[in-house]
Amino acid sequence: MKIHSLLSFTRSYAKLSFIKSKPKVSNPEAVATTSAITQVHPTTPVRARFAPSPTGFLHLGSLRTALYNYLLAKNTKGSFILRIEDTDRTRLVEGAETNIYNTLKWCGLKIDEGPIEGGEYGPYRQSERKEIYKKYADMLLEKGLAYKCYCSKERLNHLTESAKLLKPPTNVTYDRKCLHTEEDGPSYVIRFKSPEEYDPIVDLLHGTVQFQPQYNYQDRRYDDFVIVKTDGMPTYHFANVVDDHLMKITHVVRGEEWLPSTPKHYALYKAFGWTPPAYVHIPLLTSLKDKKLSKRSGDLNIFTLKDKGVLPEALINFVALFGWAPVRETPGESVSEVMKLEEIVEKFSIDHLTKGNAKVSDSKLYCFNKHHLFNKLNDPIEFEQLVDEYYPKFSKLTNCNKDYFKKALKYVTPNLTTMNDFENHYMYLFQDVDLTGAIPPNEHTQAILEQILKGDLSDVNSCINKIVADSNKQISKKDVFLSLRYAISGRTSGLSIPQYMDLLGLQEIKKRIQNAIIHIENKS
Numbered sequence: 118m119k120i121h122s123l124l125s126f127t128r129s130y131a132k133l134s135f136i137k138s139k140p141k142v143s144n145p146e147a148v149a150t151t152s153a154i155t156q157v158h159p160t161t162p163v164r165a166r167f168a169p170s171p172t173g174f175l176h177l178g179s180l181r182t183a184l185y186n187y188l189l190a191k192n193t194k195g196s197f198i199l200r201i202e203d204t205d206r207t208r209l210v211e212g213a214e215t216n217i218y219n220t221l222k223w224c225g226l227k228i229d230e231g232p233i234e235g236g237e238y239g240p241y242r243q244s245e246r247k248e249i250y251k252k253y254a255d256m257l258l259e260k261g262l263a264y265k266c267y268c269s270k271e272r273l274n275h276l277t278e279s280a281k282l283l284k285p286p287t288n289v290t291y292d293r294k295c296l297h298t299e300e301d302g303p304s305y306v307i308r309f310k311s312p313e314e315y316d317p318i319v320d321l322l323h324g325t326v327q328f329q330p331q332y333n334y335q336d337r338r339y340d341d342f343v344i345v346k347t348d349g350m351p352t353y354h355f356a357n358v359v360d361d362h363l364m365k366i367t368h369v370v371r372g373e374e375w376l377p378s379t380p381k382h383y384a385l386y387k388a389f390g391w392t393p394p395a396y397v398h399i400p401l402l403t404s405l406k407d408k409k410l411s412k413r414s415g416d417l418n419i420f421t422l423k424d425k426g427v428l429p430e431a432l433i434n435f436v437a438l439f440g441w442a443p444v445r446e447t448p449g450e451s452v453s454e455v456m457k458l459e460e461i462v463e464k465f466s467i468d469h470l471t472k473g474n475a476k477v478s479d480s481k482l483y484c485f486n487k488h489h490l491f492n493k494l495n496d497p498i499e500f501e502q503l504v505d506e507y508y509p510k511f512s513k514l515t516n517c518n519k520d521y522f523k524k525a526l527k528y529v530t531p532n533l534t535t536m537n538d539f540e541n542h543y544m545y546l547f548q549d550v551d552l553t554g555a556i557p558p559n560e561h562t563q564a565i566l567e568q569i570l571k572g573d574l575s576d577v578n579s580c581i582n583k584i585v586a587d588s589n590k591q592i593s594k595k596d597v598f599l600s601l602r603y604a605i606s607g608r609t610s611g612l613s614i615p616q617y618m619d620l621l622g623l624q625e626i627k628k629r630i631q632n633a634i635i636h637i638e639n640k641s
């Protein structure tokens with residue numbers, strides 16, 4: 118239902134009315150024509166809502182919609198509202214609403230009004246507002262702007278099929294049989310009496326846009342969409358409009374897939390004599406290859422990313438830049454893209470949204486994660502918070518004590534992309550080294566390690582220099598370092614030797630060197 122009309126509405130979308138200039142004011146009704154002006158970002162408090170349907174878990178696209186609404190609300194000192202659009206009872210997914218709540222909370226997007234928080238304009242779950250919609254549907258029935266339709270499913274299917282065969286084709290199917298019917302009965306839907314021609318709509322990002330249904334005048338059909346279903350539940354279009362009005366929503370930021378529905382929404386506003394909110398339809402998210410996001414990349418449940426060690430700060434930073442970028446105060450000035458939520462709130466403006474599809478690159482997410490993790494680990498309070506979060510799990514794996522964990526974490530901080538790296542790459546700091554798959558770095562490794570054991574390792578530098586000097590240029594400093602690393606960690610990169618000395622202590626290092634010698638001997 119969502120975008121059924123995108124292709125079949127007349128091409129005027131692309132050709133006629135896609136006025137590139139931005140509208141002058143943010144109240145769409147007041148915009149008769151458009152003219153080039155750059156300021157549309159509101160200066161008074163915005164009431165923005167995130168209106169998900171609990172039909173699945175939140176993914177990157179819906180998180181971005183939530184975030185942009187939040188940013189717009191908070192940037193203007195307004196309110197961020199959560200409304201659960203659950204009128205399509207057949208599509209509900211168990212746990213989806215909880216997932217929406219948990220995701221917003223984890224990302225730090227605080228809800229001002231919502232199903233749990235309450236608020237002046239509740240209830241905020243559409244399934245609990247049936248009586249309200251009934252009142253407004255009755256209003257349209259009384260005004261003659263809506264009518265009851267008793268047509269059977271078979272008849273409607275037949276109309277749909279026959280519409281497809283018309284030449285020229287039409288994309289609207291209903292023939293208005295019930296507009297003047299005398300029929301009465303308990304089972305009916307309510308249809309909106311749609312206008313002959315839809316008014317142009319104003320979008321703050323796209324300008325003025327027009328969509329018109331395509332008609333076949335020999336066999337006239339109408340775009341009289343259903344507003345109340347047989348079960349008395351409203352359809353998306355109807356509930357969405359009634360609620361945005363009653364909840365005093367000033368701005369609607371939503372995905373571009375809803376753009377073709379907006380003329381219908383405008384028509385409903387007009388029927389009630391209400392002013393529509395300002396709309397911003399944000400572009401699709403695509404993967405780098407410019408396909409729609411696949412399940413594996415962007416479409417995944419946000420909590421899978423959490424499990425992979427992604428921080429909410431990094432995710433929010435990453436998602437904020439899908440279609441928006443902070444502006445430079447002066448040309449040429451470099452602006453850091455690494456920002457915390459408060460900073461993004463401060464800098465956010467709908468004047469700097471981009472129109473093209475936003476590309477999602479996983480590597481960028483991990484790059485943000487590295488930065489945010491580094492900053493957090495270098496902040497004394499946040500460092501302790503991360504320790505409290507990760508130490509309990511980690512101590513179960515290794516039995517290590519907390520002070521040692523903290524010391525090790527401080528040393529590896531610059532090397533971490535996610536906290537999971539700690540567990541995946543630094544277990545050797547907490548338990549014996551497994552040299553099974555490790556190859557000695559050079560042919561002298563065994564000899565080098567034996568000499569180190571004989572020397573005075575408490576003075577690492579002179580110990581290493583002596584081995585190099587005694588070798589008659591056969592052994593380089595690098596050979597010694599790599600051999601030592603191999604014995605201590607089983608790998609060629611990691612911490613510096615003095616850091617290992619400080620963390621593990623002389624006795625442990627000697628033990629590891631001895632084990633490495635035995636390992637090489639056994640293999641040869």
Ligand code: GLU
Nearest residue numbers: 168169170202357371375
């Ligand atoms: N319930 C719709 C959705 O799931 C909301 C669309 C809108 O914001 O109007 O995306």
